[in-house]
Every structure is written in C-alpha cells, then in structure tokens.
Amino acid sequence: xxxxxxxxxxxxxxxxxxxxxxxxxxxxxxxxxxxxxxxxxxxxxxxxxxxxxxxxxxxxxxxxxxxxxxxxxxxxxxxxxxxxxxxxxxxxxxxxxxxxxxxxxxxxxxxxxxxxxxxxxxxxxxxxxxxxxxxxxxxxxxxxxxxxxxxxxxxxxxxxxxxxxxxxxxxxxxxxxxxxxxxxxxxxxxxxxxxxxxxxxxxxxxxxxxxxxxxxxxxxxxxxxxxxxxxxxxxxxxxxxxxxxxxxxxxxxxxxxxxxxxxxxxxxxxxxxxxxxxxxxxxxxxxxxxxxxxxxxxxx
Numbered sequence: 001x002x003x004x005x006x007x008x009x010x011x012x013x014x015x016x017x018x019x020x021x022x023x024x025x026x027x028x029x030x031x032x033x034x035x036x037x038x039x040x041x042x043x044x045x046x047x048x049x050x051x052x053x054x055x056x057x058x059x060x061x062x063x064x065x066x067x068x069x070x071x072x073x074x075x076x077x078x079x080x081x082x083x084x085x086x087x088x089x090x091x092x093x094x095x096x097x098x099x100x101x102x103x104x105x106x107x108x109x110x111x112x113x114x115x116x117x118x119x120x121x122x123x124x125x126x127x128x129x130x131x132x133x134x135x136x137x138x139x140x141x142x143x144x145x146x147x148x149x150x151x152x153x154x155x156x157x158x159x160x161x162x163x164x165x166x167x168x169x170x171x172x173x174x175x176x177x178x179x180x181x182x183x184x185x186x187x188x189x190x191x192x193x194x195x196x197x198x199x200x201x202x203x204x205x206x207x208x209x210x211x212x213x214x215x216x217x218x219x220x221x222x223x224x225x226x227x228x229x230x231x232x233x234x235x236x237x238x239x240x241x242x243x244x245x246x247x248x249x250x251x252x253x254x255x256x257x258x259x260x261x262x263x264x265x266x267x268x269x270x271x272x273x274x275x276x277x278x279x280x281x282x283x284x285x286x287x288x289x290x291x292x293x294x295x296x297x298x299x300x
Contacts, residue, residue, distance in 0.1 A: 024128030025174055028258045032121045032158040033300065034113040037100035039093040040300070041084040042288045046132065046251030047124045049077040050180060052143075052151060054119035059086050062138050074141050074180055079126075080247060081136035082288075085300075087118050097289060099300055104159050121155055122300050124258075125177060129206055130199060132251070133237060133244075141183045150176040197222035197229070198236045205245060209252050210272045215241060250286040253279070257295050264291045 268279035
C-alpha cells in the first residue's frame with residue numbers, strides 16, 4: 001500500500017521537514033561599458049557589486065591591499081565596503097568619484113576599446129535580510145568555463161539591448177549572480193547564524209524603516225534591557241545599533257533613487273529625517289558622496 005501524501009497542500013509525500021534559505025535577489029543595474037577614467041575613491045554603498053573586466057589595467061584598492069584585476073576572475077564586493085578603483089595607466093585624481101566612458105553597443109568597435117580603454121562589466125544588486133549585512137570585503141573568484149559562457153552571453157546581449165530585458169536574460173543574469181556567490185565560501189555567510197533576538201529586531205527595523213526607532217523600543221521587542229541588547233547587537237553584527245539603522249535608511253534611500261523618481265526632499269521625509277539637510281549629511285557620511293551626486297549615476 002502506497003504511503004499517503006502527508007502535506008497535501010505542498011504535494012510533499014515526506015514527513016521530513018526541510019528548511020530552505022530565502023534569498024530575495026533584487027537587481028539595480030547591469031551594464032557593459034568602456035572606461036577611459038575610473039578614479040573612484042572611498043566608495044561605500046549599501047548594495048553588492050559584481051565586477052569583471054575583459055582586459056587588464058583595472059585596480060581595486062581595499063585599505064592597503066591592491067587587487068590587480070585579472071580577466072580570468074570576477075570580483076564581488078559586499079555592501080558597505082569602503083574601497084577605491086582606478087585605471088592604472090590613466091588615473092589622475094586622488095579623491096572623489098570620476099568616471100569617463102559609455103556603454104558598449106552593437107556599433108562599438110570592441111577590439112579598439114579593448115586596446116585603448118577598460119572593458120568593464122558590472123552588476124549592482126541586493127540579497128535582502130540578513131544577507132546585505134555580511135562583513136565588508138572584496139572576494140576574488142576564478143572563472144569556471146560555465147561562468148565564462150554566461151559572461152559572453154550577458155555582455156553580447158547588453159550590447160544589443162540594455163533597457164528592456166526579456167525573461168531569458170533575467171533568468172540567466174540571476175543564475176550568473178547566484179552561481180558566482182556560491183563560490184565565495186562559507187566564511188562570508190556568518191550573519192545567517194546570528195542570534196534570533198538580533199534577527200527579530202533586524203526584521204522589525206526593515207519593516208519600520210521610515211520611523212524614528214529608539215534603543216529602548218527595539219530592546220523591548222525581545223524583552224531585553226536597552227544596554228544589554230545594544231551590546232548583543234554590536235557583538236553579533238559588528239556595528240552599533242544606531243549606525244546600523246542609519247545604514248539601512250540610506251540603503252533604502254539608494255533603492256528609492258534607483259527604482260523611482262523620488263526627490264531628495266521626498267526621500268528625506270519618507271525615511272523619517274528631520275529635513276533634507278540632515279538627510280544629506282547622513283547620506284554623505286555613509287556613502288562618501290551627496291544624494292545629488294548619487295542620483296547622477298556617474299559611478300560604477
């Protein structure tokens with residue numbers, strides 16, 4: 001006699017519970033550019049970046065370490081990592097964000113730009129809570145044959161169409177990101193094992209990101225004294241509760257600027273800042289640039 005399906009609503013014949021991790025991948029941009037200038041210093045943004053250069057010459061700088069970018073590797077940068085970039089032979093600035101280049105199209109002479117510029121593929125994306133709060137860093141991943149095939153497809157399609165993406169492109173792009181992330185290794189994903197009390201408050205903050213949240217209010221959610229919870233949060237997340245909330249508000253602001261036409265004033269109001277000036281000051285403290293500079297989109 002066949003065993004009855006135990007979980008009719010799931011169509012699952014087994015009684016063994018399975019626990020899956022829900023990753024909410026959200027794309028901000030995916031582009032393929034030729035760059036003649038890539039002087040970007042102390043960039044700190046609340047999203048993941050995936051970089052690949054088709055030719056040599058690009059460099060990433062994290063503190064005192066210089067990554068000479070190799071076409072056989074992709075580079076993944078976690079959110080809120082303070083890093084710098086430059087095109088070694090052509091850099092001329094020592095601070096600020098300065099980018100000169102344009103998107104590659106069907107009309108572009110790829111061979112010419114490969115000899116004279118930097119061919120730069122990049123993706124900005126988020127993974128949702130708690131995966132956007134991992135430890136800062138740059139992760140160098142060797143390209144497999146399959147990842148190379150995916151890159152060829154993605155860059156060729158971007159030269160044909162870079163605005164209205166069809167379902168196939170979206171699926172292949174998401175698969176490329178997930179496969180790349182899976183090669184980083186377990187040391188990156190420590191935040192999935194954070195204390196349940198911290199994770200509960202983390203989710204509460206995300207749901208009330210436009211409100212003014214006090215330490216006392218947040219600690220009460222998990223029945224802890226404010227000082228005790230503040231210490232626990234810092235130990236688990238490697239950041240103070242106040243700075244974490246500020247970072248999440250600015251992360252939401254970047255999302256609003258990427259996916260809507262909200263003004264700086266509107267974003268300030270939506271996120272519970274006293275006024276535009278307070279919002280702009282915090283935005284620059286977190287990202288290193290002003291909201292208006294971010295909205296201009298002249299960074300990679």
